[in-house]
Structures are given as C-alpha cells and as structure tokens.
Amino acid sequence: MERNEILVTYGKNIESMAYSLAEEADLAARIGDRKKRIGLKPNLVVARTASNGATTHVEVAAGLVSYLKKNNFNNIVILEGAWVGGSTTEAFNVCGYKKLAEETGVTLIDTKKDKSRICDCKGLKIEICESALTLDFMINLPVMKGHCQTKITCALKNNKGLIPDKEKQRFHTIGLTKPIAHLNTVIRNDFIVVDGICGDLDFEEGGNPIFSGRLFAAADPVLCDAYIASLMGYSPGDIPYITLAEKLGIGSANLDSVKIRELNSSSDEPVNLNPSLKVKKLAVYLNEKNACSSCYASAIYALSHLDNAKLSRLKHKISVGQYFKGKNGNIGIGNCCKDFNFFCPGCPPSGEDIFKFLKKVPGSI
Numbered sequence: 001m002e003r004n005e006i007l008v009t010y011g012k013n014i015e016s017m018a019y020s021l022a023e024e025a026d027l028a029a030r031i032g033d034r035k036k037r038i039g040l041k042p043n044l045v046v047a048r049t050a051s052n053g054a055t056t057h058v059e060v061a062a063g064l065v066s067y068l069k070k071n072n073f074n075n076i077v078i079l080e081g082a083w084v085g086g087s088t089t090e091a092f093n094v095c096g097y098k099k100l101a102e103e104t105g106v107t108l109i110d111t112k113k114d115k116s117r118i119c120d121c122k123g124l125k126i127e128i129c130e131s132a133l134t135l136d137f138m139i140n141l142p143v144m145k146g147h148c149q150t151k152i153t154c155a156l157k158n159n160k161g162l163i164p165d166k167e168k169q170r171f172h173t174i175g176l177t178k179p180i181a182h183l184n185t186v187i188r189n190d191f192i193v194v195d196g197i198c199g200d201l202d203f204e205e206g207g208n209p210i211f212s213g214r215l216f217a218a219a220d221p222v223l224c225d226a227y228i229a230s231l232m233g234y235s236p237g238d239i240p241y242i243t244l245a246e247k248l249g250i251g252s253a254n255l256d257s258v259k260i261r262e263l264n265s266s267s268d269e270p271v272n273l274n275p276s277l278k279v280k281k282l283a284v285y286l287n288e289k290n291a292c293s294s295c296y297a298s299a300i301y302a303l304s305h306l307d308n309a310k311l312s313r314l315k316h317k318i319s320v321g322q323y324f325k326g327k328n329g330n331i332g333i334g335n336c337c338k339d340f341n342f343f344c345p346g347c348p349p350s351g352e353d354i355f356k357f358l359k360k361v362p363g364s365i
Helices: 014-025 029-030 058-068 090-095 097-103 155-162 165-174 177-183 219-229 240-247 277-283 293-304 306-311 351-360
Strands: 005-009 038-044 074-080 107-111 116-121 124-129 139-143 143-146 151-153 193-196 214-217 261-264 286-288 317-321 332-335 343-344
Touching: 005 014, 005 219, 005 317, 014 029, 014 058, 014 193, 029 058, 029 193, 038 058, 038 155, 038 277, 058 090, 058 139, 058 193, 074 090, 074 097, 074 155, 090 097, 090 107, 097 107, 097 116, 097 143, 116 332, 124 165, 124 177, 139 155, 143 151, 151 155, 151 177, 151 219, 155 177, 165 177, 177 240, 193 219, 214 351, 219 240, 240 277, 286 293, 293 317, 293 351, 343 351
Parallel strands: 005 261, 038 074, 038 139, 074 107, 139 193, 286 317, 317 332, 332 343
Antiparallel strands: 005 214, 116 124, 193 214
C-alpha cells in the first residue's frame, strides 16, 4: 500500500471487512518487528453504541486484532479517553471493547487515568498521555462523521482522545484548529482504518446516523481527512486543521494525487431502511430506487449543506439508484443516471461533487 492510496471496502460484515483491509495493505509488513507495542485508537467519545453514529464499531478493532494475532503480534493495547465529563470505562463496556479485551487478551487503557508529559509539537507545547508516547505503531480507528465546530472529525481530530481532560479543555479555549494540527506532529498515525459504516451527519456525539456501509484504510492522515471531507461535501480548505497539518509536514491534502483502490463493489449494499429523523427529512428530496449505500449517503451529505430556503426551491426530485440505468429523467446522481438531462458523474460521486453540481444545474436550486 502506497502512502497516497486509500483502500475502500463495502459490506455489513465489519470484522471481515477490517481484516481484509489489513491483509490488502500488508499491515504485518508495515509493522515489521513482532515485539513492537501496537496501539488501536478507536473513537469512543461517548458511551453509545456505534449504531448511533458516534463511536467506532468494535468489529473494526476485532478484525484488526484477529489479523494481528494471526501474524504473531501479541503486544496490543486499545487506548482511548472519552470526552470531558464522560466515562471511558462505561464507553468500553457499552461499545463492546471490554468484552473484546476479555476474549482476546488485549489490554484496555483509559487515558483519563494515564500519566502525561508536555511535548513540543512543532512550536506548540501540548500535554500528551504517556501510553500514546510509548507506542511503536499506532492504528487510528476514527469514525467518518460531522462535528458542530470543525465540520468533520476523522483521523487527525480522533487523536484528541490521547490528551488529558484539562488539555482537551484548553484546546477549546485556544481554538481547535491549531492544536489538532500540531498534536499530530508527535502522535503517531502509522495506519488508519476509518469507520464509515453509519457516522452521524452533524454531531460528534451521534443521533443522525447515515448508513454508507464502508471502511477505508489509509497511510496518510492528512490525505485521509481531505478525502473524507470531500465525501461529506467539503473541500480540504473548508477544514482549516487539514491545511495546517499539511503545512506542518504531516501529510498531503492534494486530492489530485490520491489513488482509490476498491476491494469490492458498492453495488453489493442497499441503502439503510431505517434512517434517522434528519435523514428522513432530507430523503424526501430524492427519488431513490435500488441505490447503493455510498451513493445515497453522498447525496444526503450534499443536501445537508443546503439551508431550508434552498431546499424549498428544489423544483424536481433528484434521482439516485441502479433502477435508473438506461432510463431518462431530469436530474440524477451517479453513473446510473448518465442518460438524464443533467447528472453528476461518479460511482459514487463525492458529497462535494454533488453539492457543486446542484448549485449549477438549472432548476435545481
């Protein structure tokens, strides 16, 4: 796996999907020495099950632990600190990580209880938990989801769980952009598996999940976040900590350089039949028939960026789905609608592409 590659797999067997990403990326070779201390960093910001769209599915960690143990890596820890006021212990229990640890023998570390030390993060002093600093290899397991302050949260922001609560509070007082970017000059991001199964549209704590049924693997956290931002309807420049991280030399935000390698087809997965209330409200603007989950999710992400006034000006429902192959219509999303008067190409197109498309199409908004 090259640094500018992003691997994608679709499905519902999450543990198997995570295992296949590790196998395809030849993770064992990337790690090397079997004695290395390996850390898995999920997003367990709150004690809510992953189906709510806030936390990393435990099956992602389970698939990776299975792969690592099969390849004779046994020095494995899972480390996380819930948000300020939250209980990591409760999150470990509710989200299934306590059970996983009992079954596999991996160690759980609550970073809220950890010692910490001040590090120079390229000109910004940040207090970091010692358990993160002692890792030889870190696997970042963020959730692809929205955030009310930073618009998105993914690999770079996920590492905020590796600092003490008092430092999390300081991040908010000085503005999240600069400390998030600088933190990643010291915290490791050796391998990233993004949980894109059903992240929340807007909020870090969940509530508006949208099923998109996919996992991503990446080696560059900046490129990873830039790509995830584009899927959710943003350009990298809309998320200031992404561009600052690039300037700090953490990685590249150049989406023209990214190579997407799909392990299977998105057409294998239908859309979620039980969307949240917000998704239901946005879905009324779509004419969906046999849509792949990823294409449907991108359309919902794009619509979520339109305010109520713009949504009310939509003159036609927007078609999305495999049903429309070879059919005619007015406005369509994805290559399945290539015979429509206007269509946004892609399989699937990103949320950003759809948003830009809708702003240009006559009679849409």
